[in-house]
Amino acid sequence: MIHEIQEGYVKIDHDHGITSLEFYHPQSNALPGKLLHELAQEIHIAGLDPKTKVIILRSAGDRAFCAGAAFEELESIQTESEGTKFFSGFAEVINAMRKCPKFIIGRIQGKCVGGGVGLAAAVDYCIAWEKVEIRLSELALGIGPFVIGPAVERKIGISAFSQLAIDATLWRNADWAKKKGLFAEVHESIENMDHSINRLALSLAHSNPDAMKEMKKSFWKGTEHWDELLHEKAAISGKLVLGDYTKEAIARFRKARETQKTKAPA
Template identity: 75%
Template sequence: MIQTIQDGHVKVETEHGITTIEFYHPQGNALPSKILHELAVAVSAAGSDAGTKVIILRSEGESVFCSGASFDELANIRNEEEGRRFFTGFAEVINAMRKCPKFIIGRIQGKCVGGGVGLAAATDYCIAWNNVDVKLSELAVGIGPFVVGPAVERKIGTSAFSQLAIDATHWRNAEWAKRKGLFAEVHESIENMDESIARLANTLSHSYPEAMREMKKIFWKGTEHWDELLKERAAISGRLILSEYSKIAIEKFKTAVKAS
């Protein structure tokens, strides 16, 4: 797994049946291909580990849970095949979370953008801080939330998903996300959020694994075709990201980040 600060990293720790998967990237916990791949591998491994009863998905830092796709990597995509491969990384993570037989608790401590909203939606129970804001920013860079869309729509419904996808520059607050079902709980402090996560994880770590496995099958019923669907969606994003519109939008974003 990646361990350098420059590239970010994914860390996995298991204690008392609770496996914590934590990711980090210096650019707002962005998701380059390597981190996407390592997240998918980590989730799959925890799912098949007899010592893991429940999983917590979290990121490092305080202000940003996940800023979505790596703009540096997006800017370097030169053809449709490279684009398809990059966006397939999001498909692999979501499908790994979907097929994992263990419940995944999401810890959302900061802003949640694009693919980060997809990660939150793909967890089985998401707990957030009330200062969190969310948005699906893909249309602002000339693509759309095609790969993460099925996970988001499944969790919050078509109407709320379309609102996020269409108004791509507008932030929604944590209470909005809770009303729509993205977050199961919203807490007034980081401490209260973490206490609730610890309580639930401990309870689930002592629950019957086979019962939880069967429950998860029911919760995700109807998504069996996602292996192919998300790959098809990745191809759409991979084609659109090559447009002149996208190239200009990404460069503007990178310039703004450097200036800030």
């Protein structure tokens, strides 16, 4: 089943108790608001489906796992309420993952930026390819990783999170991410990564769902206030995105990306 959204899609596959949720957007799997909402809805539905024992979260293609917020949508924001609504989409997805009673395995096959790092942090078990790099680029855009911050900090600690957030232009490799706890496993090839994901998913699909549900509650203990917290963080980003610095920074990023496209070989 495929739900098409704003040039992208969320694709849902079911197989022997394993539900795979794949998202795609032509801009390096960026996340516009409608795609965020659809992804949150499908995570919620899979969590309620008694036939689903475990969920795999993945993105399409082999170059980027997720480029974070969609630049075109960021540029179109005109009011604080519009900004809060957009950034609340990331809160919606993270909270859906947090409250989902099924374990979510993350498949990270390419570069992971901003909100993509938030998704990787919010899954319950993250498996990556060794060539993956991560970056929190929000400060370079004049905002900050406010909405995804609690999820990233919870997974890797305040020190590592602050390093990512402060040096917003530096890429960290998969080994760094594994040492800090973001990735549970890092594999030398895509084939080995997928083999490990499939092995774990099949194992969990045959495990006691009640036991896994209680384990997940325990793992996420102390985050019960995130419904309110993440939306408060979204309001901060929604205000900052309207500033002149941020508008100019986003425009520069877009122009740089367009220049790279024109220089790319045919």
